[in-house]
Amino acid sequence: TQDASTSVPAGSDGSAAAGRSAGGEMKAWSDGQRFGEDEHGQEQLLDENGTQVMMAWERPYMVRCIDALQITEADSVLEIGFGCGYSADRIQAARPRRHTIIECAEPVLERLRAWAAARPG
Template structure:
């Protein structure tokens, strides 16, 4: 069975790095200043209760501790990161560790930011509470009862980083100013979208839909807790550019042949079914 946990190490510049079990870059040292800036935006005081998702390289966690919050809860699902977290938390009595994944409460929408705000603002944040996090590109985080601010932050990304192609990151800050439960849905008609919207996001506050979403979240969480099995993660192997292009062309040719076969099959009438010009397939 293949290892499915993260691993800590150093990159070609001898800087610390967090890798997935498949060898993908998860977190790098260049993110420290950016994560600290996100923490600063929260305005943490000694009376604050802080919830943090993911421990990683401890950049945000350590900076949060510099503000001495009343409580600091960290949710972490990776076994290797949990070991590091437990060692780190031994000298920090206000830290509470929750082993598990918060993604079990998420629906499959276009952006996990919307899912995250649905879950936190409705059921985990008091009025006056603030939410921030990693954001590479600007998306519409607006919703009733909230004030949203976006602050650009210049980042120095090294050439060996494979997951962040930008020179600027964003520091989002969502503040709950009034309790107005709402959930994110998606517009089926273009007319329902906001003008110049980059995605089909629609925020609705219908109480029955909010209640239904909460029930689905709880059901999904219980189902995930009952299913402890997880498929093995296949490691990523590096391939020379020439071989990669050759494999890519072969895959494209194979896909084209399948399309040609499908087109020829369209001419064969199906028993008991007559093709009409208005047939639709929704997938």
């Protein structure tokens, strides 16, 4: 048997190379994301094909979702994906003990870094 610490995830054909290829596709997709505006001048996040990933009209929904979590100052929050930052803003309003964000898209990371620089800790 193979030690789990040395195993390499295989692709659908069982090869490690296929797994690396899928990672490359994810990187290409995430790095192709960009911010823009819709036909009404509202902010949106688009993928490399121009498909909407996040739109400004989603903000109220995101706020309600975060509010439903009832985050307190004693909580630690792990947020997967920054997007337009709507959830992150609401999470910060709750002043959790810790708020960690994981983001893979370089264009979104640029915005995340600027957002984080304006906050304590």
